[in-house]
Amino acid sequence: MSPSGGVPQSSVVRVAVDPATDAGENLVDAFRTAASSVPVVETGPTGVTALEPLVLCTHEGRTAFHADPDVDDVDEFVDTLESDTLPTEGADAVVEHDPDTDTLPVPRSGPLAVGTRRVLGPCGWVDPEDPAAHDFLDVDTTLEPVADSGLLGRGRGDAVTDEPVFEEWTTARDADGESVVVVNANDADDRSLADETLLAGAPYPILDAAVAVAEFVDASDVVVYCNEADDRLHERLRRSVDAAREEFSVVPQVVTGPDTFRAGEETMALEAMEGTDRIEARVRPPGPAEYGLYGRPTVVHSPRTFAQVYRALVDPDSFDPDDADPGTRLVTVTGDVDAPATVELPTGRTLADATDAVDFSTFETAVVGGQFGGLSADLDVSASAPALRSADLGTNGVVELLDDSRCVVAEVGTRARFASEENCGRCVPCREGSKQLVELLRDVYDGEYDADGLRELAGVMRRSSTCDFGVGAARPVATALDEFEPEFRAHANGRCPSGTCEL
Template structure:
């Protein structure tokens, strides 16, 4: 099959997060070159129709079957890609192999190195991926060198925020045949890669398996991510000459199931998921007692692209959501700032704060912070790649209270600091509504949880509350006095 990214012939792409909806458009009775591609990472734009010819692409957002009929008729009549009043038109090289930037929400900035295949190449097309330089291999030393320059991405990664190569060397030197686990559970960015660019992820997994002499590659995903599971399963079936046999395993939907050792528990078939004590870490004793490397799709896709294109300028794939005009997963340079990330979509209302770093990220008023690991850590923010934007209509006490309650309900229960600490944290926040705000007790509880929990769930569960108190002390005091500045907690206060 010929790649759709080569030459200057006409191609009409249909991108949709719902594959059934995309298929209904692309099979609506037309004889033209209409192909299904994966989701963009910006659901508000989808179904997105991209009409490409001779180095120009017209983008039509949120299309119906009737829209596709109109677009196709216009192209057939005029021969122009932009004859049906597109939302954006961009020029690019005729053989471009990644979605170009466009003046649309979520697509305005960034070169989409890791997300390049998303909504531009067919997710399971061997020809498309090969034409983009995919399926390339690398010798072990080159892979280790690149791994030294890459940090693990996401809380589901065994090496989150740390260079990868030392963990790889440990697994390679440990007795037993290593296993590579692709932990695609939970993160919107990881789900997007499995749904729209699975070969990038599998390239990274395969070259890593070759480097550490692994004899098994397991792609692990939530049982609820139907499209991701279906797409990556198809990619596994068609992947040419993998370094080790590949398989897809699904696990429970619970948030905690993404923690690296609990992911291993789920793959082993254990019904009660509990974090494992470390040391030894999974790189020494993991799946079935074998050395196991657990990496997110983001990490492995960065590895694959880094081997192919170099790592001089690194990027981060991040999801911005909450009180925004359009939820989006985007890719920006590590030199860019949170403000630029939020600007790609726009705030719905007036900006008040952001929770940076996922479920247990840090609360900040300041978006003048770089998105790289060092900058985020220095600002006491999280690096999980998710930013929840909060408008001035939000109550911070209510927001972090929900996070604390979630932690109390969803922790695995194995270690006392997390199990009891999260319950106490939720109780201390409820006390605020009863007129008792003890910031010192909350800070001390957070310190104990962060220093003595056995996994990152407990270590970080108190961060949203602690950082919210630091940035919005007056709101907590107001609630203790019976007032909600945002006006959203009046009923709880009156009750």
Template sequence: MTLAAEIHNGTSPEKLLAPVLSAFWDQPESWTLETYRRHEGYEGLRKALAMDPDELIAYVKDSGLRGRGGAGFPTGMKWQFIPQGDGKPHYLVVNADESEPGTCKDIPLLFANPHSLIEGIVIACYAIRSSHAFIYLRGEVVPVLRRLHEAVREAYEAGYLGTDILGSGLDLELTVHAGAGAYICGEETALLDSLEGRRGQPRLRPPFPAVAGLYACPTVVNNVESIASVPAILNKGKDWFKSMGSEKSPGFTLYSLSGHVTSPGQYEAPLGITLRQLLDMSGGMRAGHRLKFWTPGGSSTPMFTEEHLDVPLDYEGVGAAGSMLGTKALQCFDETTCVVRAVTRWTEFYAHESCGKCTPCREGTYWLVQLLRDIEAGKGEMADLDKLNDIADNINGKSFCALGDGAASPIFSSLKYFREEYEQHITGKGCPFDPARSTAWADDTNTDGTNAHRGVNA
């Protein structure tokens, strides 16, 4: 039975949640090894070590687990690509450089339950026959870095890392590396360059990381949530995992709900749930306002509108509707938000974070920002809308990595759904959502007479 059918049959929305990774985030000292063990921690590892590495890869592949970092590539298949018997060291690199605007799932997971990742790392390294793993963490999140270091120390002390892990003969060293805060390092090959001590820029592929990754050796690069999901699959079984979600997108995942909603936060649910159902659980949009537009997977995915509230939030459903599930960052904006302003701010971010390696992205994002700023300020011309579309088209699919595609996505989708709003900025010589000009703000004043949501469009 689908999630929509369960709702139709009277199932409480809250019962559709599937707390696995977040099951004990609210408990005292949830991040400690003691708490993790109380919740069957490292039991999945024991079961994995009793299997043959190739059998383990096949098991994870058969579970249907797909990468939770954006692209949704099957995790077991990625492990399977590592060549065996090549005489080279194999590496596992966990991408914890969470930088996508609106995305906030990996950092809370690492802060509240780091041992789920560590256990998953040991299982993955056993499968791909690796003796050294790396966690590339976004360096600004110092409290998470400290907590992760402590969790790694606990794991070494308990014998889950180091030599002869649980008497299996597996030796594994785990290194936590703090990045310097570059969005581009979320791209896996740029991350590898950064980890090697070079400037973070995407590499030309092929060769792919599975053949020549870190230090030119076979490497698997996985997202935090992807690896952290593996222990539960081993402990509770692949059939249990496949009983959730949809046929091609099985399992549970973390949805980051933010923006103009009553109760923003992390909602762990089976893949295929809808935004309407998540809003029902979170109290809906803020009082007195309605949904205007939203992103299904962060600002680099094409935006949706109110008409997409019932799109299944899995890889196939979102893709069929014209966007990408991405990192499942559900940013919700109400009718007081200026689309042009929001897209301008996102584009400024991409222009700033472009590494500059390729011309389409380096030059294209710069000119997109110039045009958008003029339009927002009421200085644009109608011809600028076609220029926006043309420049975005010259970036999309023609840049060195997916950053260019991500910068073009909000342009295409906002012009598709809100072209009239762009035109209003041009014909009206300014933003119709300016508090001094718009009636949309009439009910949003504080007791002192200032605008309650000036920060949104200030």
């Protein structure tokens, strides 16, 4: 493959930007107007928001990185490249690499150098709508490498989050009925950017892996389920699918669902796709692999999981089957930072390593796992699912850094109120439990701190809720009580240590 997406060129300009923003449109237009002989490729995001729009000028195996350049610089960049020279003046980094690389060449330092770039490798480098920039799997590709690797599902909305994926496929293949494969990409939590980054920057590995799984389970349909608010993303996905229709034995369909948090939970996602007016969690068993979309055996994975499936098939040696969580984990660092960044960590690395990709002053508390993540002041914990679960932290790939202006009690109160307003209402533990959480937290401000009552309620929600919404909704309060109980006692005594709350 050539670095320009199938067309060999000694020079090429890439503009890396999230399609959900307008930030790179003027740059792309300016480059295409100015360049007569140099190809201009609009890529997806790199994952590092602070650098974008990022212009990558490549000439004969060297790439100059220019973060958020001025449109007025475009003519100079183009003139330099057309004179057979690389525009290095003012560059944030210059990297030498294989001229035929199909992954982003990584600078020695800076946010792009944090962690590794395996599934993130093509993001920011390839044209996400050009199938020539991707090596498609053979239709008869065996999925045994995935079984051998012990790959676990990743991210909220995956039907087997943190559990082996291959067993789910076997269940779906052996179940009665015509199977279907769903790529669940509807996540309304704007803290969680990993799936969006992958789909916008490198959709073909995800689509390719989904089709390979469809072949294995004998599915007649592959459905990519997106958030209806991400109109530019699903429009890009449709163009990507159309451009590669001849490569797919089962052509993926792109559909959209409600812009609500609960519609991302795996069984509520199925309800939304069926057009149900009231989206509620399904009681399990049976799980989706036995009774899923319209009652059909259904494999439901996040884009992150399918990206790992593709890596396991093309590079099985990078997965250690003896690892408790083989492969890598994507982590979005957000919160009180200058700009969020999504990085990829080997599961043996710590969450603290991911914070090197962002600029922040200091943090007092981190919420790990997204909307219903666990609170901790210590990020010296492995990025692997078993380690995060042992620490009672969420595994959805989000580290939200909160500075000393944030109040822990107010923070968990906000998340409890969100749960009470956004839950589907199906089960009592979640519906009523989240309301009671809010009331008990309000009582703290009135001088009544019932620690035992809060802990007992959180435990009931975790043990008895129908789906992960209720299980997760209890986590912020439970972990805050374990690590920051003095803050609750201070509020009950009429004092907010952060000075945020009016008491």
